[in-house]
Amino acid sequence: MSRYSQLGFMDASSLVMEQLIFFHDHAMVVLVFIVFLVGYLMVYLMFSSLMDRNGLDGQVIEIVWTILPAVILVFLALPSLRLLYLMDDLGSCFLTIKCVGHQWYWSYEYSDFVGIAFDSYMLPADDLEIGEYRLLEVDNRVIVPSGLDVRVLVSSEDVIHSWTVPSLGVKADAVPGRLNQISFHVMYPGVYYGQCSEICGANHSFMPICLEGVDLNSFMTWVKGVESSEEF
Known part of the structure; x- marks a missing residue:
């Protein structure tokens, strides 16, 4: 459809x-x-x-x-x-990602690897390329392997946020001083979008989530490239 x-x-x-x-x-x-x-x-x-x-x-x-x-x-x-x-039922997950909500952006850390941590801000409309979505694109996407279970630990640094990706069926409140966890299994490679689903302030609608699912080989190549560089 x-x-x-x-x-x-x-x-x-x-x-x-x-x-x-x-x-x-x-x-x-x-x-x-x-x-x-x-x-x-x-x-x-x-x-x-x-x-x-x-x-x-x-x-x-x-x-x-x-x-x-x-x-x-x-x-x-x-x-x-x-x-x-x-x-x-979380079970055993291949990858664990720590996610912290801020006013108004997300911070991510791949705790299974060394030195992979970055902030994810919404791209301004002037920086968008053809085919990208306004208010949904970010400067640093969350890269995850498709076909494997991924765990996300969600918390917040200031006010209550909500990490939500509708097409994956996941939603978790990011509460200051509390750690929530969710898991998901991306079936197909692709780009999946979400937004903060908690009214967290004036720029609540400007902290999107952009998650990219790739095959395992591409994911490990990305990890090695990030670990060997100073990109983040």
Whole structure:
């Protein structure tokens, strides 16, 4: 679907986001079922009362509105609990990145490697090249390997921020004095954008997140190049 006519979620680029979209569609089916059932009962009872007929007696109604909601909750709770477990199950990750929010930019540190730490600022509109997105491009992208699990440790230096990448299905509050952690699995190489999702001040909308997924060989080449240079 073209991005100019998209009505649903962004295309999923991680396993968790795929499951989130599936659960959303599942919940919408249940919601449509509830709306049609309640609407049918209301119309049926209204016409029954207008025609001086007994609709459903009290005992039947009590049984229906006691058992049916319980069944509906089961159909919603089981996939929801499974998804919560998948989102919280970090397991062993190939790479750990420390992310610290500032007013108004992000700082990143690759704790598994020596000397890879940098700040990530939004690019001004005058510095954008053809094909780059206004308010979303940054000077230093977060490079991660695709096909492998990545852990991000999120905190803040000043106020509450929120590190969010919608297409990966990840969102974590960056709270001063507290360390939150999330993990994701980039399925395909590409560039993924996000923004701070917490109102953190006057320039809240000017601290984007730009994450680039590359294959493992390209990632290790980038790491060696950064470690051997003074780029950051």
